[in-house]
């Protein structure tokens with residue numbers, strides 16, 4: 001027994017000694033890493049990055065060394081470039097719709113609506129945006145938070161600002177907003193997760209939108225689009241109202257074209273410029289009951305057996321300002337309709 005005890009004690013001591021030695025070695029290593037690596041890496045920062053840092057220091061009073069360290073840790077990510085170069089929204093509508101409107105998405109939307117019915121109703125009263133639209137939009141953006149992250153935002157925005165010239169100016173603006181937002185929110189910008197484009201939270205707000213349009217709808221004094229459901233709902237509704245959502249007005253209406261060449265009409269673009277009556281004069285027929293003075297635009301969707309024509313109103317254009325894709329805006333609308341219908345059917349069954 002004694003020998004065993006002694007032996008055990010001896011082993012523990014040896015283990016401790018080895019651990020202590022390893023710890024000391026690690027500390028020494030990390031100290032030398034801390035001492036040497038950041039300046040060495042910072043020297044490698046591209047001239048544009050150093051220029052950007054200087055701008056942040058000069059304009060927004062950021063700490064230069066902290067930003068040099070942050071950008072030394074930023075990784076260029078080719079998955080980001082791949083994702084932004086091949087957006088799902090560029091597929092034809094008949095391929096895109098099933099990605100957004102399916103039974104699982106409808107069931108999830110129904111659950112989210114039921115769980116948050118009061119806040120959604122309040123948002124409809126205060127911002128004029130119906131529940132179906134808010135619910136469908138959050139579902140399509142992130143499947144209710146399930147796909148809100150996946151990328152380190154600093155890596156996404158670094159890549160798109162400095163390694164992808166196509167929209168570098170836009171993304172440098174978002175990077176600037178992201179750093180300011182992180183400071184305002186008390187986030188460590190090196191830890192924040194978001195989409196490949198740097199979009200944040202359940203509604204996938206870009207940093208500039210987060211700062212301008214997100215609202216504290218729960219009234220707890222903080223804005224949190226990752227965990228505070230009321231903030232998420234209120235912020236989406238506020239965003240759409242800011243971009244011209246009009247309470248009680250339609251989103252789209254099916255159209256029929258009585259003209260040989262619709263191209264000049266389609267070339268007028270997605271911003272509503274002519275009234276329903278003026279469209280009729282140009283051979284674009286819409287269902288009866290629409291107010292003739294309502295501003296509308298004309299667009300097509302790719303369905304299997306030819307194009308489908310639609311008139312789009314200001315509310316469709318508000319959805320486009322969230323994501324400038326006809327497919328996207330139409331998917332939000334149609335998913336909202338499906339969820340709304342499913343909810344109506346359940347209520348009918350419940351009242352039988």
Ligand SMILES: [Ca+2]
Nearest residue numbers: 216218220222
């Ligand atoms: Ca809040």
